[in-house]
Amino acid sequence: MAQTVYLLSPPTTPLRSVSKLPGSSPSPSIARIPLRSLLPHSSPRLRHHLRFHACSASAALPPSPDLGLLASDNGSSNLAAAAAIDVDAVTEAEMKENGFRSTRRTKLVCTIGPATCGAEQLEALAVGGMNVARVNMCHGTHEWHRQVIRQLRRLNEEKGFAVAVMMDTEGSEIHMGDLGGAASAKAEDGEIWTFSVRSFNSPLPERTIHVNYDGFAEDVKVGDELLVDGGMVRFEVIEKIGPDVKCRCTDPGLLLPRANLTFWRDGSLVRERNAMLPTISSKDWLDIDFGIAEGVDFIAVSFVKSAEVINHLKSYIAARCREREIAVVAKIESIDSLKNLEEIIRASDGAMVARGDLGAQIPLEQVPSAQQKIVKLCRQLNKPVIVASQLLDSMIEYPTPTRAEVADVSEAVRQRADALMLSGESAMGQYPDKALTVLRSVSLRIERWWREEKRHEGMELPDITTSFSDKISEEICNSAAKMANNLGVDAVFVYTKTGQMASLLSRCRPDCPIFAFTTSTSVRRRLNLQWGLIPFRLSFSDDMESNLNRTFSLLKARGMIQSGDLVIALSDMLQSIQVMLVP
Ligand SMILES: Nc1ncnc2c1ncn2[C@@H]1O[C@H](COP(=O)(O)OP(=O)(O)O)[C@@H](O)[C@H]1O
Ligand SMILES: C=C(OP(=O)(O)O)C(=O)O
Ligand SMILES: [K+]
Ligand SMILES: [Mg+2]
Numbered sequence: 001m002a003q004t005v006y007l008l009s010p011p012t013t014p015l016r017s018v019s020k021l022p023g024s025s026p027s028p029s030i031a032r033i034p035l036r037s038l039l040p041h042s043s044p045r046l047r048h049h050l051r052f053h054a055c056s057a058s059a060a061l062p063p064s065p066d067l068g069l070l071a072s073d074n075g076s077s078n079l080a081a082a083a084a085i086d087v088d089a090v091t092e093a094e095m096k097e098n099g100f101r102s103t104r105r106t107k108l109v110c111t112i113g114p115a116t117c118g119a120e121q122l123e124a125l126a127v128g129g130m131n132v133a134r135v136n137m138c139h140g141t142h143e144w145h146r147q148v149i150r151q152l153r154r155l156n157e158e159k160g161f162a163v164a165v166m167m168d169t170e171g172s173e174i175h176m177g178d179l180g181g182a183a184s185a186k187a188e189d190g191e192i193w194t195f196s197v198r199s200f201n202s203p204l205p206e207r208t209i210h211v212n213y214d215g216f217a218e219d220v221k222v223g224d225e226l227l228v229d230g231g232m233v234r235f236e237v238i239e240k241i242g243p244d245v246k247c248r249c250t251d252p253g254l255l256l257p258r259a260n261l262t263f264w265r266d267g268s269l270v271r272e273r274n275a276m277l278p279t280i281s282s283k284d285w286l287d288i289d290f291g292i293a294e295g296v297d298f299i300a301v302s303f304v305k306s307a308e309v310i311n312h313l314k315s316y317i318a319a320r321c322r323e324r325e326i327a328v329v330a331k332i333e334s335i336d337s338l339k340n341l342e343e344i345i346r347a348s349d350g351a352m353v354a355r356g357d358l359g360a361q362i363p364l365e366q367v368p369s370a371q372q373k374i375v376k377l378c379r380q381l382n383k384p385v386i387v388a389s390q391l392l393d394s395m396i397e398y399p400t401p402t403r404a405e406v407a408d409v410s411e412a413v414r415q416r417a418d419a420l421m422l423s424g425e426s427a428m429g430q431y432p433d434k435a436l437t438v439l440r441s442v443s444l445r446i447e448r449w450w451r452e453e454k455r456h457e458g459m460e461l462p463d464i465t466t467s468f469s470d471k472i473s474e475e476i477c478n479s480a481a482k483m484a485n486n487l488g489v490d491a492v493f494v495y496t497k498t499g500q501m502a503s504l505l506s507r508c509r510p511d512c513p514i515f516a517f518t519t520s521t522s523v524r525r526r527l528n529l530q531w532g533l534i535p536f537r538l539s540f541s542d543d544m545e546s547n548l549n550r551t552f553s554l555l556k557a558r559g560m561i562q563s564g565d566l567v568i569a570l571s572d573m574l575q576s577i578q579v580m581l582v583p
Helices: 044-060 076-082 089-098 119-127 142-159 282-294 307-320 335-339 341-347 355-361 364-380 403-414 432-453 468-487 500-507 521-527 544-557
Strands: 003-006 107-111 132-136 164-168 185-187 192-196 208-210 225-228 233-241 244-251 253-255 261-265 298-301 327-332 350-354 385-388 419-422 491-495 514-518 533-538 566-571 576-581
Touching: 107 432, 119 142, 119 432, 132 142, 142 164, 142 282, 164 282, 192 233, 233 253, 282 307, 298 307, 307 327, 307 341, 327 335, 327 341, 335 341, 341 364, 350 355, 350 364, 355 364, 355 385, 364 385, 364 403, 403 419, 403 432, 419 432, 468 491, 468 500, 468 566, 468 576, 491 500, 491 544, 500 514, 500 533, 500 566, 514 521, 521 533, 544 566, 544 576
Parallel strands: 107 132, 107 419, 132 164, 164 298, 192 208, 298 327, 327 350, 350 385, 385 419, 491 514, 491 566, 514 533
Antiparallel strands: 003 576, 185 253, 192 244, 225 233, 225 261, 233 244, 566 576
């Protein structure tokens, strides 16, 4: 018999017997799966598999956003059956190559920039494990971003990827201008530079920097310290002449286009009028309209100060985009966002530890504890969290990371953040694919180590749901995750229309992967950001027995699971937990 724990409503149909009891199955431990560091570029099988995908897509399938690529080793007669379930091509190949128990749990976000905006480069990132592509509205034109987003959509349709798109707003930060088209400018010790709100024609006068904030000259005082990119270069303000501010370089370094500026007085960040600027500027609203029109999956809001702006944006999106949701991610990168952390995270659909700007606003030595606190709070409140910035900064220039960078990535994985993000490494670095490979192999290694060592510190997960029905779902997920660990099951299957139940399971960070079945491609893409979830698109009914049997045969036909695998199945339609062996 399938072992069923009924909660509230019994299933409408009695469950079919399975041949073996869970207890009699060979112990489904992770250790029996040969685990190799997964390097798709070096794997002939995966390359073959993805080529197969590409052919079958153009030959047999109409391009449809609802049809991922079909890969079936069983020939074209099975194509129609296989089409009934979609999983992204890279995950499928990974599952076939190494078994689903060892799939990567930590998700990867790549910032797209000049180094990666071409179709081939985007494809290489997708094959390399990019789950979410981020476009930063600080840089580039709408036309540039549109090209990138459309190329990604085309790759998803044609090659069977499910890469989600995140648009990141510019926000009202103070930053330098474009350096008149130069890639960088060197500021030497003792040099006098002019920072000005005037707009200049290029080429810029020598040692002159445009500042985007009109109140700049009024707000700074002689004697203030001016920090570029949180201290990569430092200046001291020596004179104010109308709109021009003369500064002496005190810490030399490289100035990059549109680098962030902060000014400090008596050792503290000056947050006068610039702190009064709106979180979402008029330009940001236009960018948000653009993002909605282009169908992005996430909008990340820079320099969030309070929950109010998140609520405002969420209702703005709801009014303009009725057919699907766009998740709103709060970037925690300012002193105000730390002060109002809990209310901001509660209001958002996720958060980003944006360590670049955060490290310019609080002392660097406080960034690690802030990161740990944000990651923990997000987990407790069930919001996906991304750890971002400088994870592999040296890889912008070099093909190998520093040991310290590997340790930093490991720590974020160990904290079990949902996702890690590349910025300059993938946007403008020389080794975007290598950087992604490092994130992938470090994640896999640390995750495996933690499972083998069973180092699961039990995190106190407070009740988060309010309605009774949601409370039942939450309890089911907590219990199912615990059962999954105690029984050593191979996978948890969750059938979820909104994604909520998949996310509640992910929050428990169980040992085994979570197969999340959802009916919509947009929910499926959004689930891509969450720890441990393998999102599938599948249409399903309220009849769990038929859902399960269908899923088993579809996944078996695709070689993704086998008879004898032990699974726990849950759904948000039928509040039950079932333990069963794949027949
Ligand atoms: N769309 C783009 N066009 C040109 N350059 C970009 C683009 N996106 C990112 N970059 C480059 O990559 C760097 C790192 O990206 P990111 O971390 O997103 O931005 P920032 O450093 O401004 O916070 C940027 O400083 C910029 O030089
Ligand atoms: C991710 C960040 O934001 P941005 O790259 O937009 O400055 C950051 O500051 O760390
Ligand atoms: K930004
Ligand atoms: Mg930032």
